[in-house]
Amino acid sequence: MKDFPKYLLNRVGLPQSHTLATYRAEGGYRAIEDVLKKPWTPEQVIGVMKDSGLRGRGGAGFPTGMKWSFMPDITKDPRPRYLAVNADESEPGTCKDRVLMEKDPHGLIEGCLIACFAMRAKAAYIYVRGEYRLSYNRLQAAIDEARAAGLVGKNILGTDFSCDIWMHKGAGAYICGEETGLMESLEGKRGHPRPKPPFPAGSGLWKSPTTVNNVESIFNAPFIVRNGAEWFKSMGVPKSTGNFLLGISGHVNKPGVYELPFGLTARQIIDEVAGGVWKGRKLKAFFPGGSSTGLLPASMVDVVMDHDSVKAAGSMFGTAAMIILDETASIPQVMDVTARFYDHESCGQCSQCREGTQWLHQIFRRIAHGKGQMSDLDLLVSLSNGMAPAKTICALADAAAIPTLAAVKHFRHEFEECIRLGRDPLRNESQHAPELHEAHA
Amino acid sequence: MALPDKLKAEFTELVTHYPEKRAGLIPALHRCQEELGGWLSPQTIEDLAEFFGLEPVEVFGVATFYPMFRLTPRGRHLVSVCHNISCTLRGAEALLAHVCHVTGSPVGGTSPDGKFSVVRVECQGACANAPMFDLDGTYHEDLDAAKAEQVLRSCQ
Numbered sequence: 001m002k003d004f005p006k007y008l009l010n011r012v013g014l015p016q017s018h019t020l021a022t023y024r025a026e027g028g029y030r031a032i033e034d035v036l037k038k039p040w041t042p043e044q045v046i047g048v049m050k051d052s053g054l055r056g057r058g059g060a061g062f063p064t065g066m067k068w069s070f071m072p073d074i075t076k077d078p079r080p081r082y083l084a085v086n087a088d089e090s091e092p093g094t095c096k097d098r099v100l101m102e103k104d105p106h107g108l109i110e111g112c113l114i115a116c117f118a119m120r121a122k123a124a125y126i127y128v129r130g131e132y133r134l135s136y137n138r139l140q141a142a143i144d145e146a147r148a149a150g151l152v153g154k155n156i157l158g159t160d161f162s163c164d165i166w167m168h169k170g171a172g173a174y175i176c177g178e179e180t181g182l183m184e185s186l187e188g189k190r191g192h193p194r195p196k197p198p199f200p201a202g203s204g205l206w207k208s209p210t211t212v213n214n215v216e217s218i219f220n221a222p223f224i225v226r227n228g229a230e231w232f233k234s235m236g237v238p239k240s241t242g243n244f245l246l247g248i249s250g251h252v253n254k255p256g257v258y259e260l261p262f263g264l265t266a267r268q269i270i271d272e273v274a275g276g277v278w279k280g281r282k283l284k285a286f287f288p289g290g291s292s293t294g295l296l297p298a299s300m301v302d303v304v305m306d307h308d309s310v311k312a313a314g315s316m317f318g319t320a321a322m323i324i325l326d327e328t329a330s331i332p333q334v335m336d337v338t339a340r341f342y343d344h345e346s347c348g349q350c351s352q353c354r355e356g357t358q359w360l361h362q363i364f365r366r367i368a369h370g371k372g373q374m375s376d377l378d379l380l381v382s383l384s385n386g387m388a389p390a391k392t393i394c395a396l397a398d399a400a401a402i403p404t405l406a407a408v409k410h411f412r413h414e415f416e417e418c419i420r421l422g423r424d425p426l427r428n429e430s431q432h433a434p435e436l437h438e439a440h441a
Numbered sequence: 442m443a444l445p446d447k448l449k450a451e452f453t454e455l456v457t458h459y460p461e462k463r464a465g466l467i468p469a470l471h472r473c474q475e476e477l478g479g480w481l482s483p484q485t486i487e488d489l490a491e492f493f494g495l496e497p498v499e500v501f502g503v504a505t506f507y508p509m510f511r512l513t514p515r516g517r518h519l520v521s522v523c524h525n526i527s528c529t530l531r532g533a534e535a536l537l538a539h540v541c542h543v544t545g546s547p548v549g550g551t552s553p554d555g556k557f558s559v560v561r562v563e564c565q566g567a568c569a570n571a572p573m574f575d576l577d578g579t580y581h582e583d584l585d586a587a588k589a590e591q592v593l594r595s596c597q
Contacts, residue, residue, distance in 0.1 A: 080460070092525045092564040130471065130509045131565050133578050166458040169468050171507030174563065188466035188493075190506040206460050249527035249568035256569045291526055291564075321568065323526055337526050341563050347506075 001264065001272045005235060007223050008216075008243055009259045012103035018138045020145040023106035029151055031222035032113045036159045040225075045118035049221065051229035053241035057096075058086055058177075058214030059290065059319045061240075061307040064221075070201035071119045071209050081209040083115050083124040084186060084200075085218055088170050088177040090129055091290035092341060093321030096245035097215035099257045101128070101135035104219075105142035109152065109165060111218035114225055116163045119211055123164040127182050130171045140167050174345035178394045179212035181347065192347050193394035216245055236262035240306035244320050248274045251281070251326035262306040266296075269305060270324060281326040285410070289318020291338050292399035294406025295331070315406065330426035331411040332368040332418050335404070339364040342400035353397035356387040360404055367415055370423035377415055380408050444488045448472060452492060466493055466503060470510055479519065480511040508562070516551040516558040518596050520544065521575040524561045527568035532585075536572045537561065539586045543593045556596070 016022045023029070035045060050065030071081060085108070089097045100108060112124040128136045143165050146152040154162045168186055170176050176185040180194035183205050204210020220242060224232050233241045240262040246269065249255045253275030260273065266286060270276065277283050283298040288305065293316040296303065303313040310317040325334060343361035348354045360383060363376050384401035391397065408415065418424050444452070451472060456465040466489070473485050481504055483497075490497040504510045522528075522537045537559075541548060544557035551558045567573040570582030574589070581592050 089566050090564060093527055093568050094564075095566045095568045095570075098566050129566070130507075131562075131575060134580075164458075168458075168464075169471055171467055171471065172509035172562075173507050185467065186464060187461065188463035188503065190503055247569055249571060250530045255527075255571070287526075323530070323568070325530065329530060333529070334526055337524070337529050341525060344563055 001268055004243075004261045006243065006259050008219070008245060009099070009257075011107070012099060017103045018105050018142065020106060020142070020149060023104070023110075027226075028106050028222075029110055031225040032110050032117070032151075033157055035114060035117055035225060036157055036161055039159075040117075042118045042120055045114060045225065048224055048229050049118070052220075052224045052232040053229075053239070054217065054220055054224065054232065055240060055307060056214055057216035057220075057244060057319070059091060059292075059316075061317060064213060064217045067201075067211055067213070068115065068119050070199070071121075071211060072201065074120050077209065079208045080123075081119060081121045082205045082211075083112060083119060083121045083218075084179075084182060084205060084210055084212045085112060085124060085126040085215060086177060086179065086182055086212050087126050087128040087132070087135065087215050088174075088182060089132070089215070089319075090174040090177050091292060091319050091321060092338070093247060093249055093287060093290045093323040094319040095247045095249070096257050096320070098132055098135055099245070100215055100219050101132065102138050105135075105139045106146065107219050107222065108139065108215060109142055109146055111221040112165050113151070113156065113163055114221045115211070115213065115218055117161060119209075121163070121211075123166060125166050125168050125186055125205070127168045127170055127176070127186055129176075130169050136167060136169060143167065173347075174341075175347045175394070175396060178396065181394065182212060183210065190347070192349050193396075195393050237304075237306050239308055240317075246273070246305075247319070247321040248324065249321070250286075250324040251278050251329065252276065252324045253278050260305075263304060265302050265304055266322070267301040269322065270301070274324070277324065277326050279326070281328065283324065284327045284329055285325045285331065287321070287323040287403070288313075288315050290321040291323070291341065291403060292316070292395075293318040294402050295325075295334075295410060296406070297410045316402075328426060330368070330424050331407060331414045332364065332424055333427060335407050336361070336364045336368040338403055339400065342396065346396055346400075350392035350397065352387045353392050353400070356383055356397060357400045359383055360400055364404075367418050368424055368427075370418060370421065372415070372419040374416065374419055376419070377408055377412060380404055444473075444485075444492060445476070448476060449492065463493055463495065466495075466500065467507070469493070470500075470504055470507075474510060478514065479517075480514050516546065516555050518557050518577055519575075520546075520557060520559045520593070521562040521565070522559065523563070523565045523567065523571070523573050523575075525564035525568075527564075528572040531571040533572040536574070536584055536586070536589060539589055540574065540593065543590050557593075 055061040175181040176191040181191040185191040200210040307317045339361040343357040388398040388401035545552040546559040573582040
């Protein structure tokens with residue numbers, strides 16, 4: 001693999017990387033200073049973000065600058081406006097934002113200031129999943145330090161720009177990573193996603209214009225402001241620019257979070273970045289971008305890892321969370337776990353999802369435990385087609401249906417063998433955990 | 442009964458972060474759980490309802506939606522073992538069985554001496570360091586049986 005320029009993780013290895021002193025020594029808060037003192041106009045900031053081509057790093061890959069530009073014209077719409085940072089990192093396989101929050105929290109804070117300036121937002125809320133206590137504590141300490149230094153709060157750096165940043169803790173519900181579920185949760189309610197329209201830019205938090213961005217997306221903003229759109233576009237491929245954080249887990253020698261340019265193949269990432277499949281085994285399959293993205297078989301390992309190429313291969317780039325399965329992994333077991341997750345996380349508003357995720361789980365479970373029937377495979381397909389695409393308020397039903405369809409398409413033979421044998425030949429029953437008789441209480 | 446003054450003062454400041462008071466509810470539920478015995482009693486739910494100007498059933502409805510909130514008492518130490526894909530691929534089932542063995546707690550229950558409760562949880566975002574569990578709010582990652590046992594045995 002060729003050498004390439006890096007920027008996202010350059011500070012995380014420094015001593016005391018989470019402190020203001022380290023961040024400032026590395027040129028931190030110079031981007032917001034430049035924006036406020038030159039000064040830039042909000043439109044210029046949105047312009048450079050658009051020109052950079054940055055695509056959101058939270059899973060959907062929507063252009064960040066474009067999203068910012070959807071906020072209404074302040075001269076015609078004087079409602080207060082908000083930024084919500086989606087730090088509810090919960091997509092199975094995804095563990096990248098945590099690195100930034102724990103080790104470089106000031107980078108996120110500076111990004112929030114730039115985003116709030118550009119969108120004329122009066123406050124940012126960072127919604128961190130409740131389990132990420134270290135992320136929460138590091139960010140809170142960083143906000144306190146920044147506030148004391150005149151970088152957060154009223155009249156930042158002596159200018160007339162004021163912006164508050166508040167931490168907010170979630171409580172373990174995956175659905176709150178969906179942007180409208182996140183807003184409901186932030187308002188102190190059950191995390192039930194809202195029908196769209198209205199979109200958040202029109203009516204979001206407290207019925208005010210709101211933009212929800214992923215941590216890594218916001219983290220990119222100070223770099224783009226300081227170095228320009230051309231610099232950003234010099235990395236990656238034409239339609240997926242900049243670097244991204246890859247989380248790679250499962251059956252590899254060196255699982256981890258890595259900064260990479262777009263354009264490498266999955267094979268290069270597995271072999272050259274993650275040290276290859278562990279124990280000298282062969283690759284069976286991989287999730288390219290978290291458990292909501294369809295499994296791809298080993299035969300597709302030469303897919304290029306960027307948004308459009310992975311989509312063309314029939315899956316999604318998602319949150320760049322690759323989960324690697326070696327030749328001994330049981331696809332029925334993996335799908336039992338995957339389906340259980342969506343069953344557990346469905347908020348229950350839409351019948352297709354509430355019932356569908358439950359059925360998918362039960363069917364995968366019985367196949368994985370040797371009690372399946374051949375007709376189950378067609379049933380999985382017909383159920384999935386009843387759940388997706390876009391048949392429900394949010395995309396959780398799709399997230400359960402897509403990997404189901406992919407697994408049945410690529411690994412039908414493996415399910416059939418489990419059904420025929422009445423057991424999973426790849427699983428040793430003695431490895432099974434104690435049976436579960438709790439409803440995730 | 443009412444909320445302890447310390448928490449009341451904290452929540453009075455907390456709600457100033459938001460344009461609407463109710464937004465402080467979930468952070469407040471967390472703080473109550475942390476400070477008042479590791480779970481949310483019916484009394485705590487009522488006290489929070491009073492503070493936020495909500496009906497107890499509204500607070501209950503929120504508390505039951507979120508897996509991190511516990512509505513029944515638990516052991517002194519809570520072990521949350523991740524059983525999602527990446528952890529399963531690297532031995533979460535065996536880890537869970539071992540945790541139950543060491544603690545004497547069944548999955549979803551509490552050990553007879555009241556010391557440990559063990560639960561399974563979905564993805565904790567520690568996928569690159571699987572398998573893992575969270576013990577009383579601290580992640581323990583890259584676990585094997587020996588390391589897990591050492592961590593659990595060091596609990597008072």
